[in-house]
Amino acid sequence: MATGLMTVTTAEKHIGEVWPQDVIRAEEFALEIAPRVYRKWKFAGFGDVYHIPRVPNIEAETKSASTDVTMRTYTDTEQTVTVNIHQAAGFEQEDIVALLSNTDLAMEMKRKIGYALGRALDVQLATYPQNFSQIYGSYSSELTYDNFISAWLDLTRAGVNVASNCTWFLSAAAKAGLLKQEIFINQLYNSNGGGRAVEQATIGNIFGAPVIVSNLTRAAAANQSDSWLQDQRAIGLIMAQEPKVVTEYIAKSLANVVVGHQVYGAAEIDRYGEAAGNVTATDTWAVLLKTVS
Helix, strand or coil: CCCCCCCCCCCHHHCCCCCCCCCCCCCCCCCCCHHHCECCCCCCCCCCEEEEECCCCCCCCCCCCCCCCCCCCCCCCEEEEECCEEEEEEEEEEHHHHHHCCCCHHHHHHHHHHHHHHHHHHHHHCCCHHHCCCEEECCCCCCCHHHHHHHHHHHHHCCCCHHHHEEEEECHHHHHHHCCCHHHHCCCCCCCCHHHHHHHCCCCEECCEEEEECCCCCCCECCEEEEEEEEHHHEEEEEEEEEEEEEEEEHHHCEEEEEEEEEEEEEECCEECCCCCCCCEECCCEEEEEECC
């Protein structure tokens, strides 16, 4: 007869391992960019290149007695948006996995398909600001208050009401730089965010436009990222197909296939300036802010 202390070693066969009915899901960033671009041009049900003509302001003149008014005509240009981006994400699961697994893997992966497509759209839209012609700041450097003033001034001079239809898109590091600056965190300067800036890392509007942090802004290189100020109309998006899920059962594999996909086109939008008779289209709706990542 054995004698001694009962230990976890002697009782090994009686001690089970437990897998809780839970999983640790990969982090998902907030998808902030796509909801704030121009989406009013709708997919017609066909066609891959969409043409939107531009119209200039007509010139006025001082009319003299007994003289005809000068008739004005302009050779207009167009904005095109090409629908050519087809993105997909999917998985294939054998029946035996669904039968034996403690986790509903199919449901988990379906959720991740939705995030994958939304993330891919935001990442694509974040590639356009690098081409904005109006630029302030320097890569690898934090933004300054003067950078924000200059961006506001450019859009205001172009006729954009920054407080009405614009958004500041900042990288996390760019916003962190603002939290070091008294003018952004002191309530004496910024009543809508200053009182919460240090306690909650919250900065409200800057010159009336909301500050949105996106972790999906483009990183130009190590410690470099794009932030930007834009009127909603600066980037146009045409969704030819919103995310759609297709399922199929493959009998010879005894497996279910699930694929989600979306089709769209997007472009930086140029317009004529306010000057009468101007038919040179430029991107006066937005400003790139080069900064840290």
